[in-house]
Amino acid sequence: MGLEDVVNDILEQARSKASAINAEAEEEAAVLIHEAQSRADEIMQTRQEEVDAHIERMRKQEISSAHLEMKRAALNAKKDILDSVNQSTRDVISSMPAKKNASLLKAILDQYGSSGTRIYSNARDAKLVQEMTDLTYMGEIDCIGGLVIENDDGTVRMDYTYDRILEDVSEQSLKQISDILFG
Numbered sequence: 001m002g003l004e005d006v007v008n009d010i011l012e013q014a015r016s017k018a019s020a021i022n023a024e025a026e027e028e029a030a031v032l033i034h035e036a037q038s039r040a041d042e043i044m045q046t047r048q049e050e051v052d053a054h055i056e057r058m059r060k061q062e063i064s065s066a067h068l069e070m071k072r073a074a075l076n077a078k079k080d081i082l083d084s085v086n087q088s089t090r091d092v093i094s095s096m097p098a099k100k101n102a103s104l105l106k107a108i109l110d111q112y113g114s115s116g117t118r119i120y121s122n123a124r125d126a127k128l129v130q131e132m133t134d135l136t137y138m139g140e141i142d143c144i145g146g147l148v149i150e151n152d153d154g155t156v157r158m159d160y161t162y163d164r165i166l167e168d169v170s171e172q173s174l175k176q177i178s179d180i181l182f183g
Helices: 003-094 098-115 126-132 162-182
Strands: 118-121 136-140 146-150 157-161
Touching: 003 162, 098 126, 098 146, 098 157, 118 126, 126 136, 146 162, 157 162
Parallel strands: 118 136
Antiparallel strands: 118 146, 146 157
């Protein structure tokens, strides 16, 4: 065998070994790439689940916040309506015909006048009240109508102003009024 044959054999063996090493390296590379791809897919799946969960939490928070805001707006609207009804009632009472007002003042005096010795009213009713009773007229008070009756030393003060009566009725009837207005 000549030198050239020996060189060719060595080259052939080297090529064969190099080919085997390349094939083995490609196999290992394919396994590593597959493992890396699997790991990347797992990471991507985990991240996607986290993002989806975060989005769902945010959606629920926004919906809850919107519901609260709607309830707040509805309550404010109801309060505005109740305030408007209350103001309308005050306006109606303030502009009550003189005859009806006199009748109500007389009823208050008949029922509670004997409990005191001094009396107060608004400016509009001052003359009428003084004509209707022997109680000492003490002056005018700021109210839409009605009377305040006191004992001699002012320690007992009974407030029969229309303002107070309206306030008491409103507090006692708030639920019924609300049910009538809002169902």
